[in-house]
Amino acid sequence: MTLRTFPATLAFLVIAALPSVHAQSITRGPYLQMLSPNAITVRWQTDVATDSRVQYGGAPDTLASNAGDGASVIEHDIRLTGLTPDTTYHYSVGTSATMLAGGDDTFRFKTAPLPGTIQPVRIWVLGDSGTGGDGTGRAESVRDGYYNSTFYQDPDFWMMLGDNAYTNGTEAETTRAIFQTHPMMLRKCTLWSTLGNHDTYTSRGEPYFNAFNLPENAECGGQASGTERYYSFDYANIHFICLDSEGNHADGSPQLEWAKRDLENTIQQWIIAFWHAPPYSRGSHNTDTEPGLVQQRLDFLPLLESHGVDLVLCGHSHCYERSMLLNGHYGLSSTFDPNTMALDTGDGSETGDGAYQKTEGSNNGTVYVVGGNSGKASGGSLDHPVMITSQNKLGSLIIDVNNSRLDVHEIGTDGVPLDNFTLLKGPLGPRLIPMGWYSVSDHAGTPRALPILDHTFIEPRQAGLRRVEISFFESVLVGNPATAVAVTGINAAGPVDLSSLGITVTASAIDDRVVVEFSNDSGPCALPDAAKWRFTLNPAALSGTSGAILPNGAANSRVITSLAGDTTGTGRCTGIDLNRIANSGPFNPLDADHLRADITGDGVIDATDRAAAWANRATRTDTLTQPD
Amino acid sequence: MIPMQTERVAHRRGTAPHQPGRAGWRLVVFLLWAAALAPVGAHEDNFVEIRQLTANIAASPDNPRLYLRRAEMQRLLRHWHAAEADYRRAAELDPKLALVDLAFATLWNDAGQPEQALVLLDGYLSRSPAGPEGYAERARSNRMLKRWAAAAADCAEVLKHTPDPDPEVFAAWAAVLIDGGERAQALEVLNRGIARLGRVASLAMKALDLEESMALHDAALQRIGAMLAAPGRKDSLLLRKAGILLAAGRGDEARACVVLARQQFNAVPEARRLTAAGRQLAAKIDRLETQTAKTTSTQNTNHPPQ
Ligand SMILES: [Fe+2]
Numbered sequence: 051m052t053l054r055t056f057p058a059t060l061a062f063l064v065i066a067a068l069p070s071v072h073a074q075s076i077t078r079g080p081y082l083q084m085l086s087p088n089a090i091t092v093r094w095q096t097d098v099a100t101d102s103r104v105q106y107g108g109a110p111d112t113l114a115s116n117a118g119d120g121a122s123v124i125e126h127d128i129r130l131t132g133l134t135p136d137t138t139y140h141y142s143v144g145t146s147a148t149m150l151a152g153g154d155d156t157f158r159f160k161t162a163p164l165p166g167t168i169q170p171v172r173i174w175v176l177g178d179s180g181t182g183g184d185g186t187g188r189a190e191s192v193r194d195g196y197y198n199s200t201f202y203q204d205p206d207f208w209m210m211l212g213d214n215a216y217t218n219g220t221e222a223e224t225t226r227a228i229f230q231t232h233p234m235m236l237r238k239c240t241l242w243s244t245l246g247n248h249d250t251y252t253s254r255g256e257p258y259f260n261a262f263n264l265p266e267n268a269e270c271g272g273q274a275s276g277t278e279r280y281y282s283f284d285y286a287n288i289h290f291i292c293l294d295s296e297g298n299h300a301d302g303s304p305q306l307e308w309a310k311r312d313l314e315n316t317i318q319q320w321i322i323a324f325w326h327a328p329p330y331s332r333g334s335h336n337t338d339t340e341p342g343l344v345q346q347r348l349d350f351l352p353l354l355e356s357h358g359v360d361l362v363l364c365g366h367s368h369c370y371e372r373s374m375l376l377n378g379h380y381g382l383s384s385t386f387d388p389n390t391m392a393l394d395t396g397d398g399s400e401t402g403d404g405a406y407q408k409t410e411g412s413n414n415g416t417v418y419v420v421g422g423n424s425g426k427a428s429g430g431s432l433d434h435p436v437m438i439t440s441q442n443k444l445g446s447l448i449i450d451v452n453n454s455r456l457d458v459h460e461i462g463t464d465g466v467p468l469d470n471f472t473l474l475k476g477p478l479g480p481r482l483i484p485m486g487w488y489s490v491s492d493h494a495g496t497p498r499a500l501p502i503l504d505h506t507f508i509e510p511r512q513a514g515l516r517r518v519e520i521s522f523f524e525s526v527l528v529g530n531p532a533t534a535v536a537v538t539g540i541n542a543a544g545p546v547d548l549s550s551l552g553i554t555v556t557a558s559a560i561d562d563r564v565v566v567e568f569s570n571d572s573g574p575c576a577l578p579d580a581a582k583w584r585f586t587l588n589p590a591a592l593s594g595t596s597g598a599i600l601p602n603g604a605a606n607s608r609v610i611t612s613l614a615g616d617t618t619g620t621g622r623c624t625g626i627d628l629n630r631i632a633n634s635g636p637f638n639p640l641d642a643d644h645l646r647a648d649i650t651g652d653g654v655i656d657a658t659d660r661a662a663a664w665a666n667r668a669t670r671t672d673t674l675t676q677p678d
Numbered sequence: 679m680i681p682m683q684t685e686r687v688a689h690r691r692g693t694a695p696h697q698p699g700r701a702g703w704r705l706v707v708f709l710l711w712a713a714a715l716a717p718v719g720a721h722e723d724n725f726v727e728i729r730q731l732t733a734n735i736a737a738s739p740d741n742p743r744l745y746l747r748r749a750e751m752q753r754l755l756r757h758w759h760a761a762e763a764d765y766r767r768a769a770e771l772d773p774k775l776a777l778v779d780l781a782f783a784t785l786w787n788d789a790g791q792p793e794q795a796l797v798l799l800d801g802y803l804s805r806s807p808a809g810p811e812g813y814a815e816r817a818r819s820n821r822m823l824k825r826w827a828a829a830a831a832d833c834a835e836v837l838k839h840t841p842d843p844d845p846e847v848f849a850a851w852a853a854v855l856i857d858g859g860e861r862a863q864a865l866e867v868l869n870r871g872i873a874r875l876g877r878v879a880s881l882a883m884k885a886l887d888l889e890e891s892m893a894l895h896d897a898a899l900q901r902i903g904a905m906l907a908a909p910g911r912k913d914s915l916l917l918r919k920a921g922i923l924l925a926a927g928r929g930d931e932a933r934a935c936v937v938l939a940r941q942q943f944n945a946v947p948e949a950r951r952l953t954a955a956g957r958q959l960a961a962k963i964d965r966l967e968t969q970t971a972k973t974t975s976t977q978n979t980n981h982p983p984q
Contacts, residue, residue: 217727247754267876273910276871276878277844297846304845304880311879314959315910319949358953413952475949 177365182231199465212246212326333369398471826858
């Protein structure tokens, strides 16, 4: 990078004038960039120019490999290549003579899985977080809200949605708001970013482009853009496309030509697009009255929606706004017609109106999130009609993708979700309703009540719904499931009475599931289309062997349980992300797809990867060890 | 409306800041017009910064950079009149502050008055010849005036003064050349961009469009062959290739290429096929299949389909 050589040159001139040698110390980082299955870039900044060296290996004390550069610079930029996909490495940084940082477990990175890999993915997203270190504590409260929440786990990577350093994106503001606010996350998780307007206010974004390495030449997947202003990358089964709302996005512009080619090239299951200024908002910005935002909506959205982009993340407006499942709304908000421009007007929550489903013979429908609330909450009318929720609160987003399921949680400063929604996609088939993550702590076979059964679920519109399975995971159900399930429907005309349609509902227990099927005089049948169906479970009619149950909505890999006093039996835990169990020795993965594990001893499973997994044996505990 | 300007008016910014010349008065008219038309959204950050800058100006009333900065904030808020006043004050404090001319020139171009912009830009570039912005803005003026050669020369200067150019620099230059009827030169510029930046998708697709429009079938096939060799989906590229083969009179190869395109499309995961774009592609495959079924090769070649 041409720009990056400048500070080094400047530093050299300054140092050359100094009478004595200055001690080297790190002023930024180390931090991780351009994550791919086989490579990663390690960056750090020093107060004086030195050469660069990264040592890396499989454990903090065995950093057998190294890479470096003999040039004397203050912006150190080393690309490690030839790495193994989906593998954790530890590292240190320094000069050819001295290690300046590293050597403990916090200095680590995990390479990306190969494109198309299906495995749980966690992403943490901050928008307009540039108030970090400004003395108001806002960005810090958002950061700590996630760190202290029950949802916490190290993300696979994290993202900033622009306006990362208020007010002018200067070098000093960048250091303060990014590097001094997030030193721990930066050293272990790759940060991706998109350009915000404030990031351009100093020398057309020079400090921003100095700080970030972004793939111009398809180094991390996707198509080569030739610029760091917009780019794409792949991670597991997700394609990410970063657009530039601050540059030229007119029809025929290089940006749109590239985006079109990039989108028609991907075969990934999910596509997430992100950029700074949102297409829909009535927060501190209004997408009806700001001409640039009106035009940008017309430029970006038809292309993205035609390619089935699933989720759009933006910032700029300092609030949290989240849309319904949309398709084809490109005009002013006064032209929004939910009947023709929304594919699902529900809230997308499994505990509310039901998840959004992209399974009806098309992959249409996009959810738009405005998350410019990670450093400021600046109000606004907060009444855009496409939005399911609009909140003037600080927070950050977590995105969990697991195969055909994508969950989004907006986490407030108190660690409590402000919003949750789910997108599902895949072929039509038996519809599985998960009862949430929970685990078995008593596998002696003693039937016990299933306390979470007082729960209702609404299926979104789904064509040809013939069979529904309600899963209780590893429980063995007893009781009378035939009376445990009530099915009610609603369509535009009002409630749907199944008995008047001659449809009978049957429910039976098969292993750990209640299977619900429908029949009429001619035999098995489907539920009528164009209605939403609610399955209400009667807790009194069912019981089974089960145990400690996590709260509804608990994210995967948040399961913590213990087996009391039985070191020889075999029990099972569900909802455990095996990739994140620190000590997997006693666990024998049974079924990686469903994240089950055999437990052959008693102890504590800690879903965070840095805690001691087998501390506190034989003691029942639900304590989560907080990461740093 | 902005009055039409037919004469070239000397720029008098430095000499009479409070008494704008005719260009200045017309600008004031434009600014008032623009302010009346442009709705202002809430930009809380900009307001905060303007308040801060106003406080700083009160403490250092002779610092031209503070006025310039506040003018930029006012411009972002479309507070044209306030922006203009701050630009003028900055210029008054530092007559050498050439950026003011560039800012005004941008406004003139925005207003569809490129002749006015040119006057300012010539002056700006004589004092600040090292940066690309002035050349880019002058290229815009010249393009609006259909002075293609001058616009192309400015685009060349933009590249010369941009150490780390992005695709926009090459695309804008090529667009000026295409508008001026110089398609071969435009292709050269795009190829130069690809040589400099790598196989950038936007430039490669633009070059492919040009080659097709100029019936440079072999060059287009070579380019698309290289794109097909890269990882990723092949279906849309194969379809494009079939179209080029068909235009080149190589019907048999085109037909084989459509078959390959369909195979590739069918192998794409459902999530990517069941989209509006996917359905459009499938329809295109159908159309080209029908077209190629009716044709046979008019050229006898040994090119195998890829
Ligand atoms: Fe912004």
